[in-house]
Amino acid sequence: MDCWGAWRMDGSSFADIEKLEADLWSAADNLRANSKLTSSDYFMPVLGIIFLRHAENRFDVATRQIEEDKAAGRMPKRKVIDQDYVRRRALPLPDEARFDWIMQMATSGDKPLPALVTDAMRAIEEKFDPLKGVLPKDYGIFEPQVLEDLMRLFNSEQIRQATGDVFGRIYEYFLARFSIQKAHDNGEFFTPSSLVQMLVNVIEPDHGKVFDPACGSGGMFVQSSHFIEHEGGDTAKRAVFYGQEKNPDTIRIAKMNLAVHGLTGEIGEAITYYEDQHNLVGGADFVMANPPFNVDLVDAERIKTDTDRLPFGLPGVNKQKKVANGNYLWISYFWSYLNEKGRAGFVMSSQASSAGHGEKDVRERIVRTGDVDVMMSIRSNFFYTRSVPCELWFFDRGKPKAQRDHVLMVDARSVYRKVNRTINDFAPEQMANLSSIVWLYRGQKKRFVALVQRYLHSINIETQGCEPPLQELESTLDSVNDKTSAFVKELQRCKLVADAEKEPILAAVTELQEADTAYRKDRQSLWKDLVAYRKGKNEKPPATTKPQRSALAAFTPLAERIRGLIKQIDLLCKLAGRISPLVASLLSDASDEVKEALPFDRRVVGRELKQLDEVRKSAIEQLRRGIYFHRQASWLLERFPDGKLVDVAGLVKLVSLAEIEAADWSLTPGRYVGVAPAEVDENFDFDQTMHDIHVELAGLNAEAVELAAKIQANYEEMVV
CATH class of the missing domain: 3.40.50.150 (Vaccinia Virus protein VP39)
Incomplete structure (x- = not known):
């Protein structure tokens, strides 16, 4: 068996989910802040809302499956019973427990929303015996508007279309966040x-x-x-x-x-x-x-x-x-x-x-x-x-x-x-x-080889996927350059501006043009070689270790060139961003005559530069994914080149009971595997290291802001 697929190689497919999780938490936490409730007050009701929305999603999917099964003759055309839903891993929801029905009834004003949600929880418990006495019912602690905002948060189209895996992740994410806030028993309920x-x-x-x-x-x-x-x-x-x-x-x-x-x-x-x-x-x-x-x-x-x-x-x-x-x-x-x-x-x-x-x-x-x-x-x-x-x-x-x-x-x-x-x-x-x-x-060597094979396949997929974001990058860069070039032409003709004042802008434009030319040349050459790599013997990733090592070796110089291209893209965008401030500086103290002769809409250029930065991030992220999977395959084959278990210093060792007895029956791995020898890591992940530093800095900054707010609050209390 192969557990790999359970954790999804295509990590990019979860990028939107991770953003959704963070956005949902931030919004829900803001609602909590506005309601004067503590985490221990509201975390169970929030989990209940997630549960309620997901229950309806599953119910709707099961309903469609039942209809399809009836139409296809896979089940008799009879009255649908609760067990039909249970077999499809959905709760048989009564009307009063349907998320959409609750939201619709809340608008009528006949019954307050907290009471409607509480009734829904009771109705589900009556239908589903394992949940009796389990679901939260203390929605009266919420102001109706706060609860409505919370439910609307979990009623967006994106949430309504979410699958079971996505909802499971959201639920687990909220459990984790509540653990971080020590909302319940110091977070010990969540591993x-x-x-x-x-x-x-x-x-x-x-x-x-x-x-x-x-x-x-x-x-x-x-x-x-x-x-x-x-x-x-x-x-x-x-x-x-x-x-x-x-x-x-x-x-x-x-x-x-x-x-x-x-x-x-x-x-x-x-x-x-x-x-x-x-x-x-x-x-x-x-x-x-x-x-x-x-x-x-x-x-x-x-x-x-x-x-x-x-x-x-x-x-x-x-x-x-x-x-x-x-x-x-x-x-x-x-x-x-x-x-x-x-x-x-x-x-x-x-x-x-x-x-x-x-x-x-x-x-x-x-x-x-x-x-x-x-x-x-x-x-x-x-x-x-x-x-x-x-x-x-x-x-x-x-x-x-x-x-x-x-x-x-x-x-x-x-x-x-x-x-x-x-x-x-x-x-x-x-x-x-x-x-x-x-x-x-x-x-189980076959599983090991299959994993490396998937990494090699991902290299092909991810490098092929670089073309669209790079084209968008180049298109946006061309648009910025067109506006810059138009201004430069007028600047060169303008007699009202001294050559010394023109020089910084002209030098910056020349540097940008030279970098752009070098990038286009290297990009075209790299793409030609990547296409050749994908269409050659590596079109179908090899299924044995020796040709896998050859495939990795063939991609290694291409990975270095991709890293070089990433640096070029960063430089290009940095150079493109330098010109607008130089122009603004030139025009800030210029006469009206100069400003009229040299029209420059900084807001338009600013919007395009912002877009350029966004597509730069997208293109670089995609380029890095090919390198990333190359690194993963290298990590495996460098340590286990023949697909056989060997001792690897600092990582793994197969230890006999005699050795364990000699070590006073210790089962601490570090006591046996030793320390990896110091060496130059050719696959050192600079990008990941910089990411870690950025994460560390962001965390320290957030803590600094929080501490400053507490100090200010304490000071104000002392003054009062």
């Missing part, structure tokens, strides 16, 4: 999606019972469903989700999260240390979790006889008869829930992999089972409310005999993408690259 996806990539939960004993908002189940459906399966037929969570409000969020994705699951309210609601010991096909780290208040007396779930014993008890650290309770639970072929993937504190004393004893017993499969170190700042690093642990009770005396150690701390100053994540390609290491470990 960053890139970590969840990494867990899914490795354990591949495609069937059976999937259990999360610390399920939070249910993200593990949602990503498991994405994986199943990408593989062509029907989640409802392939998997059953079980969850356990101690916080009732978080359970509500989880059930809403499942419903907004068209899923259901059995989620019980329980403290997992003391309760096992689903009786799944030895019965789960997959276990996934992000448990609380380093809990030290677990009552040892209450759990000491739970040998079914703690087969390796307690990790250590203090004088107060409390477990000194709960990490190894969770680790033992995860192992015990698996059936004889089950897999587990979970997030754990980085302290746990080398902890001593009683924890080390438990770890030794677990390692000796041979079921520890993969260990992966993750750098800090992947969590929204915690800056600590972590590790991903993976068990495989059905691990092949030949691998049972080894553990794959992956140190992924140098692999990350900076989201903002305080948050990192994995780019989709980074996740795929790390996953491919596990594929090689499992002898």
